[in-house]
Amino acid sequence: xxxxxxxxxxxxxxxxxxxxxxxxxxxxxxxxxxxxxxxxxxxxxxxxxxxxxxxxxxxxxxxxxxxxxxxxxxxxxxxxxxxxxxxxxxxxxxxxxxxxxxxxxxxxxxxxxxxxxxxxxxxxxxxxxxxxxxxxxxxxxxxxxxxxxxxxxxxxxxxxxxxxxxxxxxxxxxxxxxxxxxxxxxxxxxxxxxxxxxxxxxxxxxxxxxxxxxxxxxxxxxxxxxxxxxxxxxxxxxxxxxxxxxxxxxxxxxxxxxxxxxxxxxxxxxxxxxxxxxxxxxxxxxxxxxxxxxxxxxxxxxxxxxxxxxxxxxxxxxxxxxxxxxxxxxxxxxxxxxxxxxxxxxxxxxxxxxxxxxxxxxxxxxxxxxxxxxxxxxxxxxxxxxxxxxxxxxxxxxxxxxxxxxxxxxxxxxxxxxxxxxxxxxxxxxxxxxxxxxxxxxxxxxxxxxxxxxxxxxxxxxxxxxxxxx
Amino acid sequence: xxxxxxxxxxxxxxxxxxxxxxxxxxxxxxxxxxxxxxxxxxxxxxxxxxxxxxxxxxxxxxxxxxxxxxxxxxxxxxxxxxxxxxxxxxxxxxxxxxxxxxxxxxxxxxxxxxxxxxxxxxxxxxxxxxxxxxxxxxxxxxxxxxxxxxxxxxxxxxxxxxxxxxxxxxxxxxxxxxxxxxxxxxxxxxxxxxxxxxxxxxxxxxxxxxxxxxxxxxxxxxxxxxxxxxxxxx
Numbered sequence: 001x002x003x004x005x006x007x008x009x010x011x012x013x014x015x016x017x018x019x020x021x022x023x024x025x026x027x028x029x030x031x032x033x034x035x036x037x038x039x040x041x042x043x044x045x046x047x048x049x050x051x052x053x054x055x056x057x058x059x060x061x062x063x064x065x066x067x068x069x070x071x072x073x074x075x076x077x078x079x080x081x082x083x084x085x086x087x088x089x090x091x092x093x094x095x096x097x098x099x100x101x102x103x104x105x106x107x108x109x110x111x112x113x114x115x116x117x118x119x120x121x122x123x124x125x126x127x128x129x130x131x132x133x134x135x136x137x138x139x140x141x142x143x144x145x146x147x148x149x150x151x152x153x154x155x156x157x158x159x160x161x162x163x164x165x166x167x168x169x170x171x172x173x174x175x176x177x178x179x180x181x182x183x184x185x186x187x188x189x190x191x192x193x194x195x196x197x198x199x200x201x202x203x204x205x206x207x208x209x210x211x212x213x214x215x216x217x218x219x220x221x222x223x224x225x226x227x228x229x230x231x232x233x234x235x236x237x238x239x240x241x242x243x244x245x246x247x248x249x250x251x252x253x254x255x256x257x258x259x260x261x262x263x264x265x266x267x268x269x270x271x272x273x274x275x276x277x278x279x280x281x282x283x284x285x286x287x288x289x290x291x292x293x294x295x296x297x298x299x300x301x302x303x304x305x306x307x308x309x310x311x312x313x314x315x316x317x318x319x320x321x322x323x324x325x326x327x328x329x330x331x332x333x334x335x336x337x338x339x340x341x342x343x344x345x346x347x348x349x350x351x352x353x354x355x356x357x358x359x360x361x362x363x364x365x366x367x368x369x370x371x372x373x374x375x376x377x378x379x380x381x382x383x384x385x386x387x388x389x390x391x392x393x394x395x396x397x398x399x400x401x402x403x404x405x406x407x408x409x410x411x412x413x414x415x416x417x418x419x420x421x422x423x424x425x426x427x428x429x430x431x432x433x434x435x436x437x438x439x440x441x442x443x444x445x446x447x448x449x450x451x452x453x454x455x456x457x458x459x460x461x462x463x464x465x466x467x468x469x470x
Numbered sequence: 471x472x473x474x475x476x477x478x479x480x481x482x483x484x485x486x487x488x489x490x491x492x493x494x495x496x497x498x499x500x501x502x503x504x505x506x507x508x509x510x511x512x513x514x515x516x517x518x519x520x521x522x523x524x525x526x527x528x529x530x531x532x533x534x535x536x537x538x539x540x541x542x543x544x545x546x547x548x549x550x551x552x553x554x555x556x557x558x559x560x561x562x563x564x565x566x567x568x569x570x571x572x573x574x575x576x577x578x579x580x581x582x583x584x585x586x587x588x589x590x591x592x593x594x595x596x597x598x599x600x601x602x603x604x605x606x607x608x609x610x611x612x613x614x615x616x617x618x619x620x621x622x623x624x625x626x627x628x629x630x631x632x633x634x635x636x637x638x639x640x641x642x643x644x645x646x647x648x649x650x651x652x653x654x655x656x657x658x659x660x661x662x663x664x665x666x667x668x669x670x671x672x673x674x675x676x677x678x679x680x681x682x683x684x685x686x687x688x689x690x691x692x693x694x695x696x697x698x699x700x701x702x703x704x
Contacts, residue, residue, distance in 0.1 A: 148594065195690065207571060207590065225517035
């Protein structure tokens with residue numbers, strides 16, 4: 001049969017069990033062979049509630065749009081000035097997320113820096129410290145302070161434009177990093193002070209502080225080390241977002257980066273990526289509400305990351321209240337990740353372009369997530385930077401396009417009223433009315449609807465049920 | 471050659487003012503600066519990047535001397551957590567007790583604490599030498615990568631857990647070894663090193679039953695055949 005339905009020899013439809021699906025069977029047998037959980041790169045395989053579930057409602061008769069291609073629409077923002085540091089200036093509200101030299105090749109890191117500089121935004125170091133090439137290529141570089149402190153150097157810190165304390169990562173909050181031995185080349189090993197070829201496991205807790213009160217002192221140390229000249233970011237994997245945002249504000253963060261569960265990684269246990277954290281859309285809503293509650297909206301800047309794919313996702317994040325978005329995987333894809341070239345090398349890894357997440361093997365066919373010299377040579381930095389620059393410019397165009405269509409002359413003027421929810425789930429998460437209704441599926445909306453119905457009934461002479469709220 | 475000795479009363483200044491005064495003095499070639507009334511304040515002597523002797527006449531708080539490179543810091547008192555955190559080179563001497571995470575992520579230089587330090591001392595060390603005259607707390611030397619830690623007193627549970635490389639010497643009792651931490655044979659070179667490190671502090675290294683701890687390297691690469699070793703590490 002050629003109808004795509006799996007059938008037995010006699011033609012009857014085979015009906016795989018949902019619990020014991022082919023994927024589950026393969027997972028169990030793979031773990032039985034490995035004797036451990038499975039690792040891979042990139043991100044989650046499930047479909048979470050997503051910005052995709054929101055739609056813009058641009059201007060029509062009730063609002064006046066701006067003329068596309070003609071009327072100005074501002075995109076720039078300064079972030080991190082809360083405590084008097086020199087802010088990071090973004091020409092467009094996008095940043096390149098932290099990705100380590102080690103997980104990524106030097107050409108990839110250099111290309112990201114070059115593209116960020118050309119566009120006028122910042123890029124970020126990662127686990128493994130600051131690469132000279134990256135510093136030279138990047139006008140604005142955010143220096144990550146990670147639990148491992150691999151390659152951490154105070155001289156590099158003082159050369160940075162901001163410092164980012166990484167408390168967690170959206171792809172695997174609550175756990176440390178992994179860099180399998182295949183990628184711990186002699187150069188990477190020396191940069192991280194590790195034996196070459198070792199399966200590097202990064203700690204999850206910072207070595208020199210533990211909780212939020214401690215982090216306040218750590219932030220003070222970073223400010224002392226940099227004479228208060230650079231902003232301090234705190235990056236958090238999205239979990240208990242309201243509490244974490246408030247604690248980071250209290251500890252003195254200038255910028256909070258919330259990384260949703262769609263966030264990427266170079267290598268992580270598969271189960272963590274699919275079963276930890278909350279989606280970026282939900283995290284954005286909670287983070288904005290927490291900042292608002294503390295009266296720090298716009299004072300402590302909010303960057304959201306995790307699965308941001310284009311300027312549309314970015315525009316929706318801004319409409320929900322984020323100051324900027326950060327992209328990691330999208331930037332890698334712009335570099336060439338999963339492009340259908342060197343297809344035979346994808347096949348050697350047992351995968352195909354478009355579905356490759358074999359970053360952890362160190363055998364990236366397109367030279368991005370590898371330390372192999374022959375593979376790195378497949379990614380000339382300048383050409384790769386051109387592609388990332390092009391993609392970043394497309395994001396800016398899309399941001400402006402949606403803002404103008406919504407009648408805004410600045411992308412940061414986008415607001416929740418410019419959106420409608422496409423699903424009840426998205427409405428419940430964001431508080432944005434479901435399309436075709438004026439109703440937001442939030443608990444408070446239900447309470448209000450019930451109260452109004454009861455008030456109307458009472459006005460009509462009906463008595464409220466015993467025990468009902470008055 | 472400057473011969474001035476500066477003195478600052480910390481009680482009259484903010485932490486930023488004190489640290490900037492230290493940096494200015496170092497840049498001006500002042501060989502020694504004395505700070506009175508530090509009052510256990512946090513983040514003193516952070517990122518001292520030039521040769522200068524900084525003397526605190528009293529207890530200091532967290533992160534004293536953190537991220538420094540090339541200075542010499544003496545504390546006449548105890549210190550809080552994370553003394554000498556990420557020290558690149560130079561030295562820090564604490565003539566009192568230390569808190570937890572003493573010498574965390576040390577990269578170079580020397581940190582000496584005359585008394586006892588807390589949990590996770592020498593955590594993630596990447597080089598340098600940490601000497602503790604007394605005992606160390608739980609999980610000290612955790613994920614140590616390189617360098618030398620000398621503990622003249624006792625080591626609490628989990629010493630040297632998940633070390634990659636580096637060496638830990640313990641003069642007193644060891645409550646328990648951490649995952650993949652093993653005892654190695656003490657050589658004459660080790661005894662010479664201990665004498666070199668301890669003699670300047672007036673501590674005799676002889677007559678002590680030193681134990682030398684190193685990584686067993688069973689956690690370097692995963693093996694399903696050594697699952698017992700990995701049970702607590704994955």
